[in-house]
Amino acid sequence: MPVFDHPEFDHHQQIVFGSDAASGLRAIIAIHDTSRGPALGGLRIYPYASDAEALTDVLRLSRGMTYKSALADLPLGGGKAVIIADPRRDKTPELLRAMGRLVDSLGGRYITAEDSGSNEHDMRWIAEETAYVGGLLRPGEASGDPSPFTAWGVFCALKSAVRHRLGRDDLSGLRVAVQGVGNVGAHLARHLHAAGARLVMTDIDGEALAHLAEELGAEAVAPEAIVDAEVDVFAPCALGAALSAEVVERLTAKVVCGAANNQLATPEIAQRLHSRGILYTPDYVANAGGVIEIAWQRRDDYAREAVMAHIEGIGTTLDEIFARAEREGQSPALVADDLARERFGAAG
Numbered sequence: 001m002p003v004f005d006h007p008e009f010d011h012h013q014q015i016v017f018g019s020d021a022a023s024g025l026r027a028i029i030a031i032h033d034t035s036r037g038p039a040l041g042g043l044r045i046y047p048y049a050s051d052a053e054a055l056t057d058v059l060r061l062s063r064g065m066t067y068k069s070a071l072a073d074l075p076l077g078g079g080k081a082v083i084i085a086d087p088r089r090d091k092t093p094e095l096l097r098a099m100g101r102l103v104d105s106l107g108g109r110y111i112t113a114e115d116s117g118s119n120e121h122d123m124r125w126i127a128e129e130t131a132y133v134g135g136l137l138r139p140g141e142a143s144g145d146p147s148p149f150t151a152w153g154v155f156c157a158l159k160s161a162v163r164h165r166l167g168r169d170d171l172s173g174l175r176v177a178v179q180g181v182g183n184v185g186a187h188l189a190r191h192l193h194a195a196g197a198r199l200v201m202t203d204i205d206g207e208a209l210a211h212l213a214e215e216l217g218a219e220a221v222a223p224e225a226i227v228d229a230e231v232d233v234f235a236p237c238a239l240g241a242a243l244s245a246e247v248v249e250r251l252t253a254k255v256v257c258g259a260a261n262n263q264l265a266t267p268e269i270a271q272r273l274h275s276r277g278i279l280y281t282p283d284y285v286a287n288a289g290g291v292i293e294i295a296w297q298r299r300d301d302y303a304r305e306a307v308m309a310h311i312e313g314i315g316t317t318l319d320e321i322f323a324r325a326e327r328e329g330q331s332p333a334l335v336a337d338d339l340a341r342e343r344f345g346a347a348g
């Protein structure tokens with residue numbers, strides 16, 4: 001299994017393989033960059049088919065966190081951790097405590113938090129072994145669930161994109177297609193509804209979809225039909241790689257802005273969107289609300305208003321990215337990458 005020649009290896013500073021025989025822990029922590037601060041990124045617990053698959057994921061995700069934190073103006077670097085295990089079957093207090101010890105062995109260079117397969121409850125076990133944990137519930141203050149903060153950030157991002165591409169501040173009557181109404185998608189849909197938008201939505205979970213559509217008076221469609229919906233904005237809030245060449249050809253929207261990570265199936269999709277006149281909102285800029293809130297939890301002066309104001313700054317960052325993209329005739333995806341690299345000192 002190549003590491004330094006791995007296609008996803010991008011000058012990561014440190015990659016740690018950890019195992020614990022007693023609990024069955026098999027984990028990898030990747031620290032991509034710490035020039036802005038300690039590397040913060042969630043812990044993914046997933047039954048990867050191979051060690052190689054786990055390595056690919058952790059290299060890609062940790063790099064993404066460096067870019068996300070830099071553009072969210074956080075004093076943090078980028079890292080990520082993965083445990084090769086089935087979260088429904090293999091998660092035990094012993095396994096999580098062993099993970100806590102692995103995190104602790106890095107002395108604070110890496111700070112963990114929730115990601116897919118791990119939750120606040122798991123973070124408590126990890127916190128028994130290390131102080132380098134975010135995403136913990138602090139009674140009366142932090143929420144322990146990043147989704148509402150992520151959704152608010154996506155909403156602010158969407159307003160910026162609509163202003164730039166469609167020249168309007170008012171969302172009333174704006175037609176938005178929401179793909180995936182899980183934790184983030186449902187919160188986003190409620191914000192859009194409150195702002196007067198007309199919603200078309202889908203989910204593979206038909207029951208959750210029907211409930212939300214009824215609550216918001218929205219149109220519910222089958223998963224494969226959402227791409228063809230006649231809308232102004234397409235909001236991918238399900239899984240990654242939602243934007244393939246075929247999907248981009250079918251979209252009627254002029255704006256893409258959603259919560260999903262890694263929306264572009266391949267990097268050149270950004271250019272296809274640009275050529276079709278569709279304004280793409282870089283995913284890691286739009287969906288940084290959750291990590292912003294987790295970063296604030298590490299401060300002594302946590303205040304909800306300050307967190308929300310920081311999240312609203314996502315809109316300002318995007319105003320800058322969209323303006324620069326327009327000036328340079330480039331996709332916002334490339335401009336965001338350049339701006340992030342300038343901020344974490346990797347320009348050139």
Ligand code: NAD
Pocket residue numbers: 146147148150179180181182183184185202203204205223237238239240259260261287288290
């Ligand atoms: P979630 O699992 O709660 O929601 C995803 C929803 O998408 C589910 O309801 C699922 O049924 C649905 N779905 C899956 N495949 C689908 C398909 N093919 N078509 C339609 N619907 C489909 O996850 P979430 O926490 O809401 O996160 C959504 C996305 O946002 C993910 O890509 C996640 O990585 C990203 N993200 C989430 C956060 C956060 O704070 N939760 C932060 C940053 C990024």
